[in-house]
Amino acid sequence: MTASVTMIGRSIRLSRRNFDLVIMAIVLPVLMMALFVYVFGGAISTSVQSYVDYVVPGILVLCTGYGATSTAMSVTDDVQKGVVDRFRSMPISGFSVLTGHVVASVARNALATSAVVLVAVLMGFRPAATVGEWVLAMGLLLLYVLALSWLAAAFGVIARTVESASLLGFFMLFIPYLSSAFVPVATMPPWLRAVSEHQPITPVIETVRALLNGQPVTSGWLALAWSGGLLVVAFGWATWLFGRISRR
Amino acid sequence: MIVETEGLTKRYGSTTVLNGLDLTVAEGAVLALLGPNGAGKTTTIRVLSTLTRPDGGTARVCGFDVVREGADVRGVISLTGQYAAVDEEQTGRENLVMIARLRRFARPAARARAVELLERFGLTDAADRRVRTYSGGMRRRLDLAMSLVARPRLLFLDEPTTGLDPVSRTTMWDAIGDLVRDGVTIFLTTQYLEEADRLADRIVVLHNGGVVADGTADALKNSVGGTRLDLVFSSAEDALRARDVVGGAVDGPTLSVPSDGSAVHLHRVLDDLLAARAGVLRVSAHRPTLDDVFTSLVLADATAMAGVTA
Ligand SMILES: Nc1ncnc2c1ncn2[C@@H]1O[C@H](COP(=O)(O)OP(=O)(O)OP(=O)(O)O)[C@@H](O)[C@H]1O
Numbered sequence: 018m019t020a021s022v023t024m025i026g027r028s029i030r031l032s033r034r035n036f037d038l039v040i041m042a043i044v045l046p047v048l049m050m051a052l053f054v055y056v057f058g059g060a061i062s063t064s065v066q067s068y069v070d071y072v073v074p075g076i077l078v079l080c081t082g083y084g085a086t087s088t089a090m091s092v093t094d095d096v097q098k099g100v101v102d103r104f105r106s107m108p109i110s111g112f113s114v115l116t117g118h119v120v121a122s123v124a125r126n127a128l129a130t131s132a133v134v135l136v137a138v139l140m141g142f143r144p145a146a147t148v149g150e151w152v153l154a155m156g157l158l159l160l161y162v163l164a165l166s167w168l169a170a171a172f173g174v175i176a177r178t179v180e181s182a183s184l185l186g187f188f189m190l191f192i193p194y195l196s197s198a199f200v201p202v203a204t205m206p207p208w209l210r211a212v213s214e215h216q217p218i219t220p221v222i223e224t225v226r227a228l229l230n231g232q233p234v235t236s237g238w239l240a241l242a243w244s245g246g247l248l249v250v251a252f253g254w255a256t257w258l259f260g261r262i263s264r265r
Numbered sequence: 266m267i268v269e270t271e272g273l274t275k276r277y278g279s280t281t282v283l284n285g286l287d288l289t290v291a292e293g294a295v296l297a298l299l300g301p302n303g304a305g306k307t308t309t310i311r312v313l314s315t316l317t318r319p320d321g322g323t324a325r326v327c328g329f330d331v332v333r334e335g336a337d338v339r340g341v342i343s344l345t346g347q348y349a350a351v352d353e354e355q356t357g358r359e360n361l362v363m364i365a366r367l368r369r370f371a372r373p374a375a376r377a378r379a380v381e382l383l384e385r386f387g388l389t390d391a392a393d394r395r396v397r398t399y400s401g402g403m404r405r406r407l408d409l410a411m412s413l414v415a416r417p418r419l420l421f422l423d424e425p426t427t428g429l430d431p432v433s434r435t436t437m438w439d440a441i442g443d444l445v446r447d448g449v450t451i452f453l454t455t456q457y458l459e460e461a462d463r464l465a466d467r468i469v470v471l472h473n474g475g476v477v478a479d480g481t482a483d484a485l486k487n488s489v490g491g492t493r494l495d496l497v498f499s500s501a502e503d504a505l506r507a508r509d510v511v512g513g514a515v516d517g518p519t520l521s522v523p524s525d526g527s528a529v530h531l532h533r534v535l536d537d538l539l540a541a542r543a544g545v546l547r548v549s550a551h552r553p554t555l556d557d558v559f560t561s562l563v564l565a566d567a568t569a570m571a572g573v574t575a
Pocket residue numbers: 265277280282300301302303304305306307308309347
């Protein structure tokens with residue numbers, strides 16, 4: 018337990034000192050949102066106002082992709098640099114090393130989410146959510162981010178170079194476009210629509226969107242099941258992989 | 266026996282790095298593992314410290330199997346690897362406090378321990394600078410300090426003083442001496458034979474995946490041969506003339522004569538030369554160094570190998 022706390026402190030300190038990471042985590046999502054709202058927004062939707070309300074949950078999920086990528090990269094960096102060798106020769110669990118990275122990742126994401134919401138409000142985002150709905154929406158996002166961070170940690174352990182860990186970003190940034198993040202799935206061709214409707218991101222986005230805009234929630238349980246399931250699988254996978262580093 | 270390996274093997278792809286290594290280390294001993302580059306010294310340490318799994322054979326540390334009881338092994342060892350394992354973006358102090366916390370020191374004790382080690386390794390002035398800005402030797406010192414935070418039963422040091430200046434090297438040797446007095450077993454590798462000579466009470470030479478020599482520094486030196494007298498003359502001709510009188514081998518103006526190291530033998534050589542009117546300028550006696558041992562072992566092994574493959 019002390020070990021996990023120490024490792025969390027370490028990872029947070031390291032991410033505070035890595036300026037690129039902070040930029041990537043906060044500025045990029047904000048720029049993406051501006052891009053969507055002002056550049057594509059007019060073409061996609063009837064008014065800037067309604068598109069902001071539509072797109073914010075999508076941007077929030079998109080930024081979890083950035084966050085996950087930098088988490089995977091810092092895990093790989095750690096494993097490759099030999100610092101992890103020191104930890105692995107000490108009487109602490111591999112679990113605590115990864116926990117440090119995951120918690121720092123969640124913290125970076127929380128910061129990014131706050132920044133996005135704040136800027137969105139400046140752009141005219143007027144969520145109709147009650148306090149309870151906000152809490153539920155943020156809670157679901159948190160669970161999703163936690164699951165994604167463990168998945169990123171697992172990728173980070175597998176990747177042999179930081180460059181290959183950054184490949185995760187490619188998928189993470191691509192997948193949200195195949196969901197209801199930026200355009201309603203109804204506008205997609207049937208085969209793509211089938212993919213989009215059944216991938217884990219769509220129920221998460223739909224639930225967050227419904228909660229924030231005060232609409233009835235239809236896919237809440239599905240979103241919870243996907244996120245919870247992903248968390249359990251990713252956590253088990255990441256810690257299992259960490260234990261297998263010695264077989265390389 | 267604090268370390269016991271039996272038939273330990275490790276392969277990377279098609280290269281066999283350890284080929285049935287049998288090694289035991291007694292508790293409280295200082296063992297120096299020598300061997301040419303690529304002999305498998307680092308691999309041996311990585312297997313014993315649970316970082317790498319062996320492909321065959323067994324290895325026990327304090328009675329715990331390194332594969333099945335890794336967690337128990339980690340509880341009794343400490344490791345400084347060949348390459349500095351420090352956090353570049355943390356300061357020296359933060360690195361040390363972090364390790365102390367992971368070693369279950371309470372916060373104030375962790376801070377105090379960090380101060381102590383920074384002082385000891387001459388890093389007090391650089392304590393609050395990020396490690397990224399350290400020189401290679403400073404990084405190495407920090408790395409060593411990090412593995413001395415807690416007192417282990419067995420300390421692995423992989424080339425602990427490579428890249429250190431003479432002062433830091435002495436600091437490290439003193440630190441090792443203190444640990445030995447505390448009863449800590451030291452398992453080190455080194456390229457500096459002087460270091461092995463000075464620190465180790467047992468030397469093991471690794472070559473081609475196995476042990477080719479094992480013993481005290483003195484025993485190893487004796488195995489290569491006795492003392493050698495180097496007699497320096499004013500010219501090569503003089504040296505050659507002297508060789509006809511007392512024997513030996515000539516290298517320029519220097520004549521090397523095998524000796525038993527006794528004063529009587531030295532007297533006799535000098536008397537004979539005086540009688541032959543060969544004027545000796547200087548005399549020096551040489552015990553074989555570990556370098557000689559090392560060179561002869563590795564060369565002998567290489568020749569033997571060449572013989573096998575030919
Ligand atoms: N991870 C690895 N993958 C592939 N080969 C490896 C790996 N680690 C070590 N080797 C190989 O194993 C052999 C022994 O390496 P090792 O690092 O144990 O040697 P060493 O005795 O420590 O050498 P040095 O004195 O240069 O430090 C070398 O041939 C090396 O190339």
